[in-house]
Amino acid sequence: MFSIDDTIVAIATPPGRGGIGVVRLSGPEAPRIAEQLLSVSAPLKPRHATYARLQHACPPGGSSEIDEVIATLFPAPKSYTGQHVVEVSAHGSPVVLGEIVRAAVVAGARVAERGEFTLRAFLSGKRDLVQVEAIADLIAAVTPLQARLAFDQLQGTLTESIGRIDASVFDLIARLEASIDFPDEGYRFVDAHATVAEIKGAREAIERLLSRSARGRLIREGAIVVIAGPTNVGKSSLFNYLCGSNRAIVADVPGTTRDLISERVDVDGIAVTLVDTAGAREAVDAVEREGMERATRARDVANLTIVVADAAAEIGPEERALLEETKGRPRLLVANKSDLVSGRTSIRVDEWIAISVRTGDGLDRLRPAISSHLGGTVAATGTREEPAITNARHIGLLERALTCLGAAEGAAAKGRSEEFVLADLQTARTMFDEVVGRRTPDDVLNRIFETFCVGK
Numbered sequence: 001m002f003s004i005d006d007t008i009v010a011i012a013t014p015p016g017r018g019g020i021g022v023v024r025l026s027g028p029e030a031p032r033i034a035e036q037l038l039s040v041s042a043p044l045k046p047r048h049a050t051y052a053r054l055q056h057a058c059p060p061g062g063s064s065e066i067d068e069v070i071a072t073l074f075p076a077p078k079s080y081t082g083q084h085v086v087e088v089s090a091h092g093s094p095v096v097l098g099e100i101v102r103a104a105v106v107a108g109a110r111v112a113e114r115g116e117f118t119l120r121a122f123l124s125g126k127r128d129l130v131q132v133e134a135i136a137d138l139i140a141a142v143t144p145l146q147a148r149l150a151f152d153q154l155q156g157t158l159t160e161s162i163g164r165i166d167a168s169v170f171d172l173i174a175r176l177e178a179s180i181d182f183p184d185e186g187y188r189f190v191d192a193h194a195t196v197a198e199i200k201g202a203r204e205a206i207e208r209l210l211s212r213s214a215r216g217r218l219i220r221e222g223a224i225v226v227i228a229g230p231t232n233v234g235k236s237s238l239f240n241y242l243c244g245s246n247r248a249i250v251a252d253v254p255g256t257t258r259d260l261i262s263e264r265v266d267v268d269g270i271a272v273t274l275v276d277t278a279g280a281r282e283a284v285d286a287v288e289r290e291g292m293e294r295a296t297r298a299r300d301v302a303n304l305t306i307v308v309a310d311a312a313a314e315i316g317p318e319e320r321a322l323l324e325e326t327k328g329r330p331r332l333l334v335a336n337k338s339d340l341v342s343g344r345t346s347i348r349v350d351e352w353i354a355i356s357v358r359t360g361d362g363l364d365r366l367r368p369a370i371s372s373h374l375g376g377t378v379a380a381t382g383t384r385e386e387p388a389i390t391n392a393r394h395i396g397l398l399e400r401a402l403t404c405l406g407a408a409e410g411a412a413a414k415g416r417s418e419e420f421v422l423a424d425l426q427t428a429r430t431m432f433d434e435v436v437g438r439r440t441p442d443d444v445l446n447r448i449f450e451t452f453c454v455g456k
């Protein structure tokens, strides 16, 4: 997969029909192959949209013309992949686009593997690994905030931050090595005090990056939020309200919901998988019992459980059991049907958010409450200057770098010889290298590029 000498072709737009669809060619032969298929009399002008008819170079019989297209040549190195790239915009029909790919293959191109265009961008040094992962995230984003964080990473904010830390460590390593190489000069290139201070500076910079990682990861990966509670309290009504659709059946019959129902919703930029569950009560039959077991399993994997109760009723045994179960876990207590409460109500104080799905009372407080229970506020996500770390791979590597820097700092503080300090500093640098892809094992690369689809 890591060869970049041949010319690859693939449909770059999503499957299905659309106004236009794009076929992309990349490799040394891309201009030749394109010009062989296009009705052009002169070579394609760089970065110039050229109208042409596209036909099979060796017609399979009958008419050889496939479509009218716009072709654009991006000569190396100023292209997505760093190689010669030709993008052909045709009519967005899977049949037409498939035929164009076939014609390109007959003319000498090879069908691209998953992520192979982006892999070439990485191998030719156009993009580092953080940016490659950001491209995958940007394409996969389902909320605007996910897209924003991915775009910031694509712009290189995280790479720059790590680069600055790496440069400071590298500089310190150079001076420590000079101290070893020239021991008799009577001159130390760096004293122990400064060494400790500099390592501490690098360590704190990484800690600052990591301090926002939980929130960043939450935004990248999304969260599971499960709605639980006794029967008939309005769980499905709340679920429908948060989804903005009538996805779940609502009825004035206890035990209406029997299975798990889930839907993806955007809560303050977090991609939440919201799960409605069967109400808790003494099961009347095997199906209901199974439904409740599924509800229990859903609560077990939830990042947050919303416990719903009837604002106008007393706490019952089902609620008590749920409150006991969710104690100490992330949970949000919601008392629904506040419209039915006349005057004094027994239980719903302090911790409980009173709402009425029927009248809309209190509903504006729900989303902010869900978002803050999931972890922090959007403002804590970082700015363009202070990037948010969202990717578990980056988090893991930076945590290991932190451990190495801590060890180096400890050794320097104890006045141990430069060699001891150096070994840990070097290891920390290999972690930085692995984040941005300067040295990354092939299996890690394969795993990353596998997440792409063909044509990306």
Ligand SMILES: Nc1nc2c(ncn2[C@@H]2O[C@H](COP(=O)(O)OP(=O)(O)OP(=O)(O)O)[C@@H](O)[C@H]2O)c(=O)[nH]1
Pocket (backbone or CB within 6 Å): 230, 231, 232, 233, 234, 235, 236, 237, 238, 249, 250, 251, 252, 253, 254, 255, 256, 257, 258, 277, 278, 279, 280, 336, 337, 338, 339, 340, 355, 356, 357, 358, 359
């Ligand atoms: N008065 C009032 N009734 C509500 C409110 N929210 C829901 N209801 C009604 O309560 C009944 C039960 O609502 P559901 O959403 O089906 O309740 P559930 O908790 O999903 O019930 P199960 O699926 O049986 O566990 C329905 O008749 C709803 O119209 C509310 O805020 N006020």
Ligand SMILES: [Mg+2]
Pocket (backbone or CB within 6 Å): 235, 236, 237, 248, 249, 250, 256, 257, 277, 279
């Ligand atoms: Mg229900």
